[in-house]
Amino acid sequence: xNHRTSRVAAAATAALLGLAVALGGSGSPAAAADPAxxxxxILGVGANESQRIVTWYSSADTAQQVxxxxxxxxxxxxxxxxxxxxxxxxxxxxxxxxxxxxHATLTGLQENTQYxxxxxxxxxxxxxxxxxxxxxxxxxxxLFYGDPQIGSSGDTARDAAGWRDTxxxxxxxxxxxxxxxxxxxxxxxANTESQWDAFLSSDKLRQYPWAATIGNHDVGGKAYExxxxxxxxxxxxxxxxxxxxASNTSxxxxxxxxxxxxxxxxxxxxxxxxxGGGGDAAHIAYVTDVINQHGAEAxxxxxxxxxxxxxxxxxxxxxxxxxxxxxxxxxxxxxxxDLVLQGHDHSYSRSYEIKNxxxxxxxxxxxxxxxxxxxxxxxxxxxxxxxxSKYYDITTPDNSGTSGAGNGAxxxxxxxxxxxxxxxxEHVRSYVKxxxxxxxxxVQNLRSGTCAAPNAAVELGKVSWCNNTPxxxxxxxxxxxVTIHPYHGDGQQLQVNVPTAAxxxxxxxIDGYNGLVSLGTAQEHDGEYFAAxxxxxxxxxxxxxxxxxxxxxSASVSDFKDAxxxxxxxYLGWTPSILAPGAGAKAGSPVVSSYDDQGQGxxxxxxxxxxxxxxxxxxxxxxxxxxxxxxxxxxKGDYRATLTITALSS
Ligand SMILES: [Fe+2]
Numbered sequence: 001x002n003h004r005t006s007r008v009a010a011a012a013t014a015a016l017l018g019l020a021v022a023l024g025g026s027g028s029p030a031a032a033a034d035p036a037x038x039x040x041x042i043l044g045v046g047a048n049e050s051q052r053i054v055t056w057y058s059s060a061d062t063a064q065q066v067x068x069x070x071x072x073x074x075x076x077x078x079x080x081x082x083x084x085x086x087x088x089x090x091x092x093x094x095x096x097x098x099x100x101x102x103h104a105t106l107t108g109l110q111e112n113t114q115y116x117x118x119x120x121x122x123x124x125x126x127x128x129x130x131x132x133x134x135x136x137x138x139x140x141x142x143l144f145y146g147d148p149q150i151g152s153s154g155d156t157a158r159d160a161a162g163w164r165d166t167x168x169x170x171x172x173x174x175x176x177x178x179x180x181x182x183x184x185x186x187x188x189x190a191n192t193e194s195q196w197d198a199f200l201s202s203d204k205l206r207q208y209p210w211a212a213t214i215g216n217h218d219v220g221g222k223a224y225e226x227x228x229x230x231x232x233x234x235x236x237x238x239x240x241x242x243x244x245x246a247s248n249t250s251x252x253x254x255x256x257x258x259x260x261x262x263x264x265x266x267x268x269x270x271x272x273x274x275x276g277g278g279g280d281a282a283h284i285a286y287v288t289d290v291i292n293q294h295g296a297e298a299x300x301x302x303x304x305x306x307x308x309x310x311x312x313x314x315x316x317x318x319x320x321x322x323x324x325x326x327x328x329x330x331x332x333x334x335x336x337x338d339l340v341l342q343g344h345d346h347s348y349s350r351s352y353e354i355k356n357x358x359x360x361x362x363x364x365x366x367x368x369x370x371x372x373x374x375x376x377x378x379x380x381x382x383x384x385x386x387x388x389s390k391y392y393d394i395t396t397p398d399n400s401g402t403s404g405a406g407n408g409a410x411x412x413x414x415x416x417x418x419x420x421x422x423x424x425x426e427h428v429r430s431y432v433k434x435x436x437x438x439x440x441x442x443v444q445n446l447r448s449g450t451c452a453a454p455n456a457a458v459e460l461g462k463v464s465w466c467n468n469t470p471x472x473x474x475x476x477x478x479x480x481x482v483t484i485h486p487y488h489g490d491g492q493q494l495q496v497n498v499p500t501a502a503x504x505x506x507x508x509x510i511d512g513y514n515g516l517v518s519l520g521t522a523q524e525h526d527g528e529y530f531a532a533x534x535x536x537x538x539x540x541x542x543x544x545x546x547x548x549x550x551x552x553x554s555a556s557v558s559d560f561k562d563a564x565x566x567x568x569x570x571y572l573g574w575t576p577s578i579l580a581p582g583a584g585a586k587a588g589s590p591v592v593s594s595y596d597d598q599g600q601g602x603x604x605x606x607x608x609x610x611x612x613x614x615x616x617x618x619x620x621x622x623x624x625x626x627x628x629x630x631x632x633x634x635x636k637g638d639y640r641a642t643l644t645i646t647a648l649s650s
Pocket of ligand 1 (some may be wrong): 215
């Protein structure tokens with residue numbers, strides 16, 4: 001960061017500010033030398049939680065910057081001498097946009113801080129806007145918005161009113177949401193700047209970071225790239241639909257990591273090499289590279305792109321979507337993607353857990369409140385319109401099958417497509433809230449409007465009905481809610497070694513669903529150490545062999561890691577117990593944290609349970625209370641470790 005300006009100078013420029021903007025350089029003496037009008041300011045997501053990107057338009061090609069300071073350090077609205085500045089870069093806009101674009105990346109943000117910022121230059125600053133950072137670790141919420149598509153109803157003002165209202169309603173209900181994620185189609189017509197002005201008219205877009213996604217209505221011009229600069233963006237030819245980044249089109253894929261979630265955002269306009277770009281294969285290569293390089297830095301993988309491949313309405317049977325529906329799912333399953341966020345079909349749907357292009361678990365019930373993706377299960381969500389500018393009605397399944405490109409009916413719910421657990425269309429505005437929690441993702445579709453205005457498509461008679469009943473389904477009510485409990489098969493990797501084949505069987509399994517073993521938040525004790533406790537997922541041992549040979553089940557734990565931070569697995573101890581007796585099972589000895597005895601804790605193999613020669617046949621359930629005790633000097637973080645379980649018998 002650069003530090004510049006005295007307090008007096010900053011106060012003087014702040015006083016001039018409103019004048020310069022209000023008059024647009026029409027003769028204010030201070031602005032006369034530099035009449036750049038600064039418009040379209042938007043706060044964007046950065047490469048991680050300690051960054052933001054600010055993008056704007058300027059009427060003049062001048063050197064500009066973003067000035068930034070903790071809000072608490074401003075005096076009477078004046079920035080302090082210690083305010084940081086970040087130089088902007090950018091270039092000339094295309095002719096139909098006019099003017100120039102600028103962006104700057106704000107880096108080194110501190111957590112739990114309210115910041116104020118403005119863009120421009122001395123003597124010609126924008127108004128002051130504000131955003132806050134929160135804890136850089138742990139749980140958080142983000143919001144996902146489908147197709148604002150301002151201008152789509154034919155009435156830009158009405159579309160913008162609905163869009164602003166959804167932002168207001170959703171952020172009033174979720175003031176601590178940390179990201180606003182786009183489902184694409186910010187505007188109806190790619191290079192129509194009046195639609196961009198309307199899209200950007202809410203100050204919420206200067207207070208919460210927007211994570212842009214390119215839709216089919218954004219792709220046909222450069223305005224999308226001019227308005228919405230994104231981090232880590234690959235703008236190579238294969239990621240443009242026509243293969244030509246220099247043409248009057250937008251494109252590219254990008255990624256960022258925000259507090260344990262790796263987001264990868266794709267330009268799904270490019271799906272077939274016949275268009276001129278790299279098609280879906282280029283996206284799969286990109287996603288594969290990003291996950292291979294950065295997947296271990298986050299605990300969740302969320303993909304975002306515009307064209308829903310599992311959706312319920314007008315676009316469900318489109319040929320291009322069928323192509324993507326064949327191209328993408330197996331790769332996403334293999335790469336361990338948890339959640340895919342989509343738009344384009346202006347209706348809400350939540351898929352079943354999809355594995356390799358088919359329903360992962362045929363028994364998953366429609367509308368299930370909890371889903372348990374085994375390895376390879378991916379949940380796909382399609383967002384309805386956030387603005388009310390356009391809705392598509394749900395369409396009917398056909399006889400094209402229940403996997404791959406098929407649009408057949410769900411055997412459990414024949415009105416729905418086979419891939420959808422939930423489909424909804426009420427012709428009211430909504431948004432999707434995602435709660436990122438330790439060990440689970442909670443996804444909700446929430447109403448941000450009713451049939452009443454602002455609801456442009458209903459107001460203008462673009463749709464003939466509106467089913468919402470405000471008494472039962474008011475603003476803020478829940479259309480759908482699902483909790484994703486990911487599979488942690490690699491959290492308790494198990495190797496059974498049975499060297500002598502014997503009649504009967506010896507083996508063990510994790511009892512029930514192998515969810516994440518959470519130790520919760522460690523409690524600090526007088527600044528000396530942190531302590532946390534939990535319970536092992538119970539392990540069922542079955543021994544029906546005639547030999548009555550002794551067996552033992554042991555485990556050891558890896559180091560605990562959170563991205564680059566780590567502490568030793570030796571700090572974990574346990575107290576084994578027999579939860580259900582049988583098979584002669586006895587509990588192993590307690591092991592204490594190395595914090596207490598300077599030993600090795602569970603970093604070396606320890607017995608969970610065992611049985612001696614001659615034990616009876618049967619089944620036992622083994623458990624253990626887990627005790628973690630780590631030095632107070634450990635770095636803050638959300639750590640994970642892998643417990644490896646080994647069973648041995650002779
Ligand atoms: Fe759209």
